[in-house]
Amino acid sequence: MSICTLVTQDAPDFTAEAVMPDNTFAEIKLSAYHGKYVILFFYPLDFTFVCPSEILAFNKRLPDFKGKNCEVIGVSVDSKYTHLAWKNTPLENGGIGKIQYPLVQDLNKSIARSYGILFNDSVALRGLFLIDPNGKVRHAVINDLPLGRSVNEALRMVGALQFVETHGDEVCPANWQEGDEAMTASSEGVAAYLAKHG
Numbered sequence: 001m002s003i004c005t006l007v008t009q010d011a012p013d014f015t016a017e018a019v020m021p022d023n024t025f026a027e028i029k030l031s032a033y034h035g036k037y038v039i040l041f042f043y044p045l046d047f048t049f050v051c052p053s054e055i056l057a058f059n060k061r062l063p064d065f066k067g068k069n070c071e072v073i074g075v076s077v078d079s080k081y082t083h084l085a086w087k088n089t090p091l092e093n094g095g096i097g098k099i100q101y102p103l104v105q106d107l108n109k110s111i112a113r114s115y116g117i118l119f120n121d122s123v124a125l126r127g128l129f130l131i132d133p134n135g136k137v138r139h140a141v142i143n144d145l146p147l148g149r150s151v152n153e154a155l156r157m158v159g160a161l162q163f164v165e166t167h168g169d170e171v172c173p174a175n176w177q178e179g180d181e182a183m184t185a186s187s188e189g190v191a192a193y194l195a196k197h198g
Contacts, residue, residue: 005116006137011040011129012114018073018102019083028073028102031135037070037161038131039154042117042124046078046086050148052096054126057151059099068158069133072101077112077123080105117142130157132165173197 006012015029030040041058043051058065058072065072076083083103089095104111112118117127126143139157143149160172163182170182173193183193 006129007140009137010135011038011131011137012111013135014104014111014114016075016104016106016111017080018104019080019087020102021098021100023084023087025080025084026102028104030073030131033071033073033131034135035133037068037133037158039065039070039072039128039158040075040115040131041072041126041128041149041154042075042112042115043126044119044123044145045076046082047089047094050126050146051076052086052094054148054151055096055099055103056091058154059096059101061151061155062100064155065158068155068162070158073104074099074101075104075106075111075124077106077109079107119145128154130154130161132161 011030013029013031015027017025018028020026043054045051055074062072083105086096087099091097106112109118112124115127115129117125119125125145126147126149128141128149129137130139132138138161141149156177159178160176164171167182169185171185173183176182183189
């Protein structure tokens with residue numbers, strides 16, 4: 001399945017081993033997170049370059065995600081043992097330290113493949129999926145290997161999704177931030193919004 005066809009569809013479920021925040025190994029099932037929002041993000045490989053900057057950036061903002069009833073889960077094609085070794089490597093030596101969300105192993109690449117982001121049958125591209133409490137994909141973005149993602153944008157999208165879910169016929173225009181005026185989804189609404197902000 002390609003990334004574009006996943007939006008509005010059920011997120012492909014998986015059961016896989018992961019390194020948990022306390023550095024134990026556990027089996028996690030994506031569908032067990034129903035009832036919460038989930039940011040599921042893929043990265044190419046442990047012990048590489050852009051990846052630790054993203055993983056640490058998500059960890060830094062983890063309280064903000066959790067404050068929105070949103071869990072963060074990272075996935076790569078590495079083993080759980082490699083994830084653990086990377087967590088046990090100090091930051092000054094290229095490690096990631098005490099990451100407080102699960103890092104999932106995808107050794108057989110089946111998870112990356114099911115999300116349509118497996119590159120050259122080798123590693124996952126930088127795919128990110130926002131999954132709602134019903135298990136549906138509501139937002140997806142994919143970056144090439146050298147391009148790091150914006151954690152702030154991922155958090156903004158969680159807020160935007162929650163806003164539209166609770167505000168009836170209002171939608172979030174370009175660059176919307178929490179606290180900004182939204183737009184009524186009608187001809188009159190867009191005209192009124194553009195007259196003020198266009």
